[in-house]
Amino acid sequence: MSNFTHFNEQGRAKMVDISEKKETERSALARSSVIVTEEIYHKITGNEIEKGDVLAVAQVAGVMAAKKTSDWIPMCHPLQLKGIDISFEWNIENNTYELQIDAFVKTKGSTGVEMEALTAASATALTIYDMCKAIDKGMVIGQTFLIEKKGGKSGDYYRSEKRNNNE
Template sequence: MLTHFNEQQRARMVDVTHKQETERMAVAKSRVVMQPATLETIEQGKISKGDVLAVAQIAGVMAAKKTAEIIPMCHPIFTTGVDLQFKKTAEDTIEIKATVKTKGVTGVEMEALTAASAAALTIYDMCKAIDPEMVIGPTYLLQKTGGKSGNWSTSLEKG
């Protein structure tokens, strides 16, 4: 059942006043596929705009903290932890894993997805001059814990 609509079928922010405060965590993944030479240039630290993964790390953390400012019905939350990890999964692919934690009445799935997305976009932005054909995605929720609905993880990893 979708709960983001009022009696007039207009969008609303869900009322979480009476929800139980719990520890919550969400993990999202994204990836950026690029030319192998682009990834090699990133690894060698030779991108003219600077350390690509360091900047993407900061962008992901900042994005998680600002999620409610760009997703209209998302509740502002107090994030207690944000971490991003980058992994070369092929000669042309960087995988991004964003983990966000809180102790509160609403989950952090949107914050994790936003963090992974912002990191991917930052990689694209910093490398687009040498590789404008990079592809971002898929971006998806890997797992979440806490809250009324409990723990959840994707039934299959997406390509």
């Protein structure tokens, strides 16, 4: 009935059968960010948030989220992840304090880890918001996007520089 891979013959959603796909190394890198006030920036970097070490807690949340992606996203396959790394970098310009979050996920399997990387970046940003919302609820979670993915049938993907400059 349909040529879409996520629909069955009745036109209803299904999880794609990947049993015939070759097992290969696959990785993905996703990015998100949180814009905070100067006060929150100083409290995070000075480890003065009452709930604890914001970046440590957010990092663990990102790792946990990557491992549980198939519980959040209905058509994602549960994957045995081989590595997850969440890193942070502060970008401070014109009195704007932006915490950039990069989530790298790797596996060896029959399907990619893009959704796991995107979920990890998103959960990390949400956790930072949760940890700091008592100080300011006006924080802004920035765009979340895939930077690169490697491996699999569709080949490698690298976000173009032009697209990055428009974000």
